[in-house]
Amino acid sequence: MEYKYVGKSYIRPDAISKVTGKAIYLDDIRLPGMLHAAILRPQYAHAKILSIDTSEAEKCPGVVKVVTGEGCTFHYGDNIRDLVPMADKKVHYIGEPVAAVVADTPKHAKEALAKIHVTYDPLPVYIDARQAMSEDAVIIHEDMDQYWTLPTLAVVPGTNIANVYKVRKGRAEDGFADAEVILEGEFNYPFGSCAAIEPHGSIVWFKEDRTIEVWSSSICPFIVRDDLATSYGVPAADVRVHIPDIGGCFGYKSDITVEQTIAWIASFVPGSPVKWVSSREEDFTSTLIGHGIRTQMKIGAKKDGKLVALQVKVLHSTGAYADTGVNVTMAATHNSTGPYEFEHCDLTGYTVYTNTTPVGAFRGYGHQEVHLAIERMMDMLARKLNMDPFTLRSKNYLREGSVNALGEHMWKFNGDVATAAAKVQDVVFGHDKPKEDDTYFYGRGFAAVMKSPKGAPFSTKGCYMKMNTDGSININMGGAEVGQGLRTVVRQIAAEALKIAPEKVRVYTELDTQFSPYEWQTIGSMFTMQGGRAIVRAADKMIALLKNTAAQVLKTDPDYLEYDGEFIFLNADPFIRVPVTELARGYITENGITIGDLAQSVSDARLPRYASPDKNGQGPLGVTYTFGAQGAEIRIEKKSGKILIDHFASVFDVGQVINPLQIRGSVLGGVNIGIGAALYEEVIFDEEGRITNPQYFQYHIPTYKEMPRQTIEFLETPDPIGAFGARGIGEHSVLGPAPAILNAIYDATGIDFCEIPVTPDKMKKALEALKEYA
């Protein structure tokens, strides 16, 4: 649909501050009397702490305090309360905080760390869920039966299983009995790091007036606020959390992570703000990592390609704490169908404690891991059925009339995966593939994708709006700007809803729980949808309020009045009107007596009827899915095994494009993250639980020279929930690259990879094995 401001490219409101170096990020904040913390990490990934001697460290220059976990009596977490701010009697992973030094400078704090002496009694280390699930495995959390959990979750005491999530639709055993072809496969999406260029960090200040003030590069100030209030027994209103500009998130700055540790440290030096910024190594070892998902999949189909049954076991190695990982397991599990309808589903997700850095959100949130499985399986099944993979897929796409694994009915307005697929097919497969030559194999691969709005039923986004006497607008929301460009989106949606130029809309800059409206956290690609709806609601309320005041001025009834951005006017005679600028702070009559309300409004929005799962794991998530399709054209260098992406195509049905420049930028970047996972990235743990590559020069993220040519298109089937029909798109572009590239590798060489990253070394070995076999 044609809108005046929606659907056009505007420059980000924060672009100028970012190119002038004036944007303030966490590490740029300096406070009077600020102290600096450095944190000691253990030598073992799983061990009992026998003793900690801090006496030497205390004598070091500049040291104000040395802190350990001794005496910490609380656990924290929002799903499974299994986290502690600092290890006490035991360490569970190699990046865990064991002790900390607070000093006048970061250098002094780091120097004193070396003088802390800790003795350990090592325990067995489990990296993979399968090890931790073995019968004789040592229990990592002995007290897990005492952990508070959300009512929908349940730890399995006496095991390392933090939760089992089951989705049952139909009767899978009947489905498989009915199937004519059965295919099984196992796929692994290993650990990754979000690896934002800005490392995570926090400042916490316990003040003498018994309030707590926090600055963090977090996307969830209200979770940080509420969690600290609970842990330290103060009213939430007395915890003030500021969020400055954030230098990239991609997931791992969500939920509460490092803030509780810095708060614990700062609580020992009340009166002084304490700052901690992770080193790049700590950003890998001691914040959150991603993925760690092994998917075992069994598909039952008819000979004509009709899918009938799906059985999936998601084995999620969630690391030392499961609070941040358990929802990722659930999202992976119920999205393991991909964009396909299965009459019968038996899907089980195991969230398993291990001894790695805890796993949390990573852009895609469980979806890319299972898409690797389902989209590779679709190509393999097509081969088994001797059928064109596009035909197989198109027979089974979720479309109007289908029911997904969660029991949600799909409608036309949920989007058009078939058209997206056809477009990708055209731009990637519509021309002849280059013939194999002396240097290269050539291949093309495809993946169709779907992402759910996985979040929480209570996830709400608030909006405060006010009009000033010159007609300009201030909007204040709780959405964290991590680079995704949500401030531009706020500006455009508000301009459209209020019928005023975007230049007249000033969008909030930082978040501050003292002033910002509540937002659960800015996750799940949901800001444009939920936030956009909140803006439209706030605008409608404010326009109604302006009409009420104008009705008194124009001596008529509000429902006879219209609003055009500049005036409130009588619908029957637009010459009878009053400018909104004269209504903004109430209307001042001839003798100065002022009538009417201030032009300001408050609203919020959440997804409709988002529910907790029932006993079969089913329950609506707001029925808003974004579907799309992606495809890769690749070359494989025979000599080196190096895989080059020549062209990558993405088509998503986003409902309505808000800002063409930004949405393309979002997909470009997401595809690069997906390519990184497919070809380069893996956080590698050795047998003792140490990360062997915790630096950018060891953990390779895609570089400038590795960017592929990208084709990006959008379909616009308007969504009924999102403002002006827009759906979520933030994470979706990371879902298809791995399966599309692995499908292309098969197309090029006939080799089936079921695990990423496919490094040159692995590719070369596989090519050599193929040669020997031939």
Place this chain on the structure above:
Amino acid sequence: MAEKFSFTINGQPRSVEVEPDTLLIDVIRDVLDLTGTKHGCDNATCGTCTVIVNGRAMKSCNTVIAKVAGAEIMTVEGLAKGMELHPVQKAIAESGAVQCGFCTPGILMELVAVLDAKPNASEQELTNALNKHLCRCTGYEPIRDGALIAQKVVQERAAEPA
């Protein structure tokens, strides 16, 4: 032992008293409070700490202060002239090359150094320069777009009679 080091930064002469092995980035950020230069890794891999020293792009996280004594240093704060943005800043702001903005200062300084030294740098030369910078947000394409727009403006300015 702290020693005195003098240099020019963003056109202003400055002196600092620090240990000779103090890193340039720490002097810039912590002593001079120029926080536009960012710290992204600890081993000169990500490129966001890049500043211009005597006309050349240099990573400030592996450069000790003793090495730049007497030098002319420019940081991202030195690019704009009052309210007027440097053409590279303007192009990068408008091309979509800014998302989270954390890699942006380093990329700006790299491009300014390359284009100042060689307004007609080939695309390969620009690619080689930009390949020294990690960006996790943009997929690089908008950075390339911004670089090419900036180059055009720089070339046009160079062609104008002085």
